[in-house]
Amino acid sequence: MPVKYLTPDYSQTLRWNDILTSMYLLLYLSFLYYNNLILSIGHSDSLYNILGLAALEFIKYSFHVSRTKTSFYKHHAKDFIKNVLVLLLLFATIYVVAVLFGAPILSDFEETCMFSLIVTTFTALPLCLYFGGDNTVHMFLSLASYDGSDVQKLFMLKLRLTLFGAWLGAIVIPLDWNRPWQDWPIPCSVGAMVGYMVANFVTSLLQHQYFAKFIRKTGKYML
Amino acid sequence: MGKHWCYFLFMLWFSYLIVSSILLFSRGFLLSKNAQTTNSTCLSLSEIPCIHKESTTLSAHEQQCSADTKLSYVFQNINSASDICLPQRARVVFVIIDALRYDFALYDENLKNPLPFQNKLPVINELLKQQPDNSRLYKFIADPPTTTMQRLKALTTGSLPTFIDAGSNFATNEINEDNIIDQLLRHNLSTVLIGDDTWDGLYPNRFLRKYPYPSFDVWDLDTVDDGVNFHLYPELAKNDWSFLIAHYLGVDHCGHRYGPNHSEMERKLTEMNTVIASIVERLDPSTMLFVIGDHGMTETGNHGGDADDEVTSALFVYSHTQLSSLHASATVRQVSLVPTLASIFGVSIPFSNLGTVILDALPLLNNSQVPEWQWSLFHLWANAQQMLTYIDHYAKSAPETFSDSTLQSLRENYALLNSKLFHVSDQPSFATFTEECLVFLGKLRETCEQVWVQFDSFSMTRGLLFLFLSMFFVYVITDGIPSNRLPEIFMSSFLTCSYFVLLVAVCVSIVLYHFSYVSSLTSTIFFSTGLVSQFMLGMLVIQNWELISLNWYDRSKKERIPNLICRLVLVFHLCGLFSNSFVVEESSVLLFLLTTVILIGSLSVGQGETKKKIPRPKLRLLLIAFGMLVLVRISMYFWRCRDRLEQPWCYETYNSFTSKAETTKLQWITTLITLALFVTTTKVWLRNCGNLNGYNFTVIVLKYAPTVLVVCTSGFWVLNRLPGDPKNKAIRPWQANVLAWTVYGVSFVGILVVVLKPLCVYVLPKEKTVEGQNIIPHLFHKVKRLFNEESRDDVPILCGLGTAYSAVFVSIGIFLTHLFALIHGDGVAPATVIMFLASAFVLIITSIIRLEKATIMEQLFEIPNMSLLVWVILSQYFFYGTGHQPSFPNIIWEAAFVGTSGVISHNYILGSLIILNTFCSQILMGFLVPLLIIMPFTVSVMLPTSINRNILERENLRGEVLLYERDGLMITVAFTTICKYMVCHGIRVFATMLAATIHCRHMMIWKIFAPKLIFEAIGMFVTLVVVNLSYLVLLRINFKVDQLIVSLNKRCR
């Protein structure tokens, strides 16, 4: 599975993809907010929205492939099933981890599944597309300390910030404000989305020459 | 003095500083109201001289003037009502049905399927229907805390109970405030007590006759009630008493044991119905009957808080003579009972009373001369005068309590009423006056309620400051000074100087107190010692500042993401304490944080590995972490609900599928299987360590004691399950108790033996290795050779030296876990096993992480702050994981009856059982802190496959023998680790203290923040004790290992 290193021409496409992603996620979130659809984010009604978001990831990837004629990872037909299995495995893992973090095991099956689906869409799916299943698992397993190529680092940042967003979202759940949006998994799902949005924004900045230099100089915690 | 003891002295000093700052703070924060010891006095009619309007002189003739004349004189001078006692109206039979909730006393004919507690007291309804003029039923509102002792205090003194009493239900202490029973004594009226012995503790030597019964065994529904019934009827026939107290506990105990929704409750209430009916039958015309509940109970049968269910109890009054009909009321407060009783008995209202006399509960006097309303007016006004006097008096003794404007407005209000008093001439004007007067009295009571808790900001800020500073300095010293430099610093004159200065400070405080410059000795000592300690610690930090800053600078270069996450976790962990909803939901929060830290920690291993391959050890580590997290997640099923109001989404798994005392078969089987598995696994572990060889006494204890413990524990549970119905007396309670005491004894002896003879090492003489072929293959790779090179042939082989240190702590842990399992009962026992296993997993995980990261031996002695954080969170989490909640109603009082029910009522034993139960996680984790240092070496011997080979090969790890080789370093690291552990716990206590200070006017302060503070503080004290003990145990093991090796070396030469 060839991992190619940074060449200047795909950087442009990636960057535009990232900018686009942060824009449409912002639009999507504000759409949800103003139409009070945020409350249904944990129901299967919003399944199509998630599938739409997943389709957007596919479109971005094919756009990227067609523009640059190269890819970090060549999808072979024989790997297809493996990658799908990896996605399913990660979906299940996220479900289990959510349960370990305190989510109900079965009583909110639908909600937890939707949360898991959202997180998979934003984390595992792009990784699988760009780097293939094996690398995805590896990146998931080295969340806390990762050493890879620059592109992989960008994706690692997205992965981390998305998970961090979902993690941070849980803060509002215990508060006794009795608002409907405090119910599991709404804050965590929204947190994951916001995390992914912020991550895309940051990565698009990082790919800009000037900012990249600036951040590398100052940041002690280069994520 | 060796450095070991210097460290220990320093730890003691630090513990003292923490304790004293917390106590200093709580003196300011948990300040209770000042009890006023003044008594009310009054003149009875016979003592009043006859004064005619015409003349003011007394004469012998006038002494004999009639009572009527005196009465008319008294009613004209109503302004001095509180100085005069009217004649006694009746005697009172005072039946307390503990925890009689208001709806227990109601009767509803329309009810088709009454619940076990409904419609069970029909006699009250009949009396209300048949003799409406002679009986009254009120909703009787208690002030929280709704525990029996606080309620009895309020019911006899009429004052508001204070918060600090809430926790001290054990040591009942004598009441020194003015109260109705002392008032009766002063007027030569006598009281008889039958029932709950709490009364006897509150009022020793006050009763004409007393038949007290122990109140503590809440599993015993009948002994007290049968005893009361036995003595009640003979007493009713006598007439030398004026006040007969009969306190029934069955209903309350039934609530605690089974909850209100149980057939036993039906039985107890029906019994009470019979009791009331037969008392009414035997009542003579001059005697009244009061039936009261001291508090209610929640759906689960507990009480103590301020939920509606808990504060509403019932008051039923019955008298053969007609009751007054003036000013009917349906809801009265419990404090109002005292002035009512005082009016009935014709004694003065106790000095500290804040209740208002219940006018329509007073029986009529057959006196046609004086109209009914005039009597009532007299009592009401006496009541008002007494309360105002009390508040005036209190304001004088504690000037800060009431603001001047409040007092002024109260006095004006009183003066206004006083002027209106003389215009009351008939019943309608009396009615309007009563309304106004009652409003005024209510206002008085509320004024007191509001300002009752006054904070002493001086003590509070000192406490906060001292705690913060001492923790800060100690952290800087233990974290900043490198461990190779610590010994010389502590061996210097620093400690001697400090202790000397402390002594001087104590002496100065005593001198100051002696010459009464200061009012409180302990506060002064805490303050002065705290002050000089901060000074000394600060000096030490300043002296070594260069060293510290250099060390920190070096380390700051190695920052990584896990550290960032750890800090975030720590911040959340602390910030949560400032929000009431996070305190309420702390169990989930801790679970969340624990999972985070464990996951991040195990994911961070193996950095810089090859990109493609995921290293096997890492996968194995993740597997272990996963197992541990699953265990922790399972422990969620043992959480207890704090309060249904506070946690609306709380799904009470443990209590919901069982009635309170009985466990289901499934639970039972799980418990037994878990315990059996626990015994086997721990035994296998110890055997694999090689610590179970030979015929050493310790080894024998370790081999057989756990099995004995499990058998006894399950036997105890079986016996306790059998007498489900009270009639089955096949098994006497003491037989079950013997089993429980066996468990206590065996675990105590086990711990003692392990501490006294800590070596589970088997010295295999050289010859034996040949003949004992059959055991050797099994043992061989566990056997550690001594590092003695000279005489290879004579060197004995030692089994279990490689785990000599850890084996002791592990076995102490095992014994403690068995003990905890017993006192947690068969329902929650698996949680204690889970706690032990989870901590073992955490130890393994952190050790593997450290082994992976270390490149040289010395790095293994560095305890990362993350491991410490996990350990602290673990100890906090399993407080919840073993079914506790930081609120008083949720204290598991049942723990005190394990093996003691009906046998022992010694408060210290009962108290320590409850402490053992409540703070089991703090005790276990505190004891096992040294394992954080020891465990990497153990893991390197026991699980060599699960770690990278590098460090093993590079450093020739030989297990815990290395610890002995570097025992100086080990002890130093143990010292710093333990200090940091104390600091970590201390930070939490500090945060709760700060939260309590910030929220001191918060609505939830008494319900959430103050109990949290008290639980954290007691947990801290427990931790301090245990942690210091664990250090001593470590010293002991080290000493014994040293002895062994020295003697072996001698033998070999």
Ligand SMILES: [Zn+2]
């Ligand atoms: Zn009670």
Ligand SMILES: [Zn+2]
């Ligand atoms: Zn009770």
